[in-house]
Structure formats: structure tokens, C-alpha cells
Amino acid sequence: PALSAIGALSAALTLNLKRGGLLLPVLVMPLALPVLLFGTLAAQGTEMFSPTAQILALLSVLAVALSPFATAAALKASRS
Numbered sequence: 001p002a003l004s005a006i007g008a009l010s011a012a013l014t015l016n017l018k019r020g021g022l023l024l025p026v027l028v029m030p031l032a033l034p035v036l037l038f039g040t041l042a043a044q045g046t047e048m049f050s051p052t053a054q055i056l057a058l059l060s061v062l063a064v065a066l067s068p069f070a071t072a073a074a075l076k077a078s079r080s
Helices: 002-013 020-044 051-079
Strands: none
Touching: 002 020, 002 051, 020 051
16 A cells, blocks of 8 residues: 555656656655565564564555645646
């Protein structure tokens, strides 16, 4: 869920840019790397409630909760 929320926000930010395809990886990578790192660490662990799984869950909840507001603000800004 966190990667989908990050992707939606990044797509909304680069909507009306001519070179948005070049800027998109620069926006996505710093946000996606912690999610990917904690995801691989949580997948390697055998404990269900390991600290890495809890951090991954926290990142997902925060991204899903906050990304609609940030995406809506980015879309409003790109419209004007």
C-alpha cells in the first residue's frame, strides 16, 4: 500500500511537467527505498511482529492516510 500511495503522489506532482518522466524517479526513489528495505527485512524474518514488520506497517498506514490529501493538493496546484 505504501508504494501505491507514493506512486500516486509522485504522478500527481509531475502531471503537467514537460520533463516529468525525468523528475519522477528522483521523487520516488527516496520515498520508496525505506519501504523496500523494511519490506525485504520483514520478509526474511520469521517473527510475525518483528520490529521491521511493525515499521513497514507504520509506513504503510502513514502513506495511505496522508497521500490522498497530498495528492489532492498537488492536483489542485497543477490545475491552476
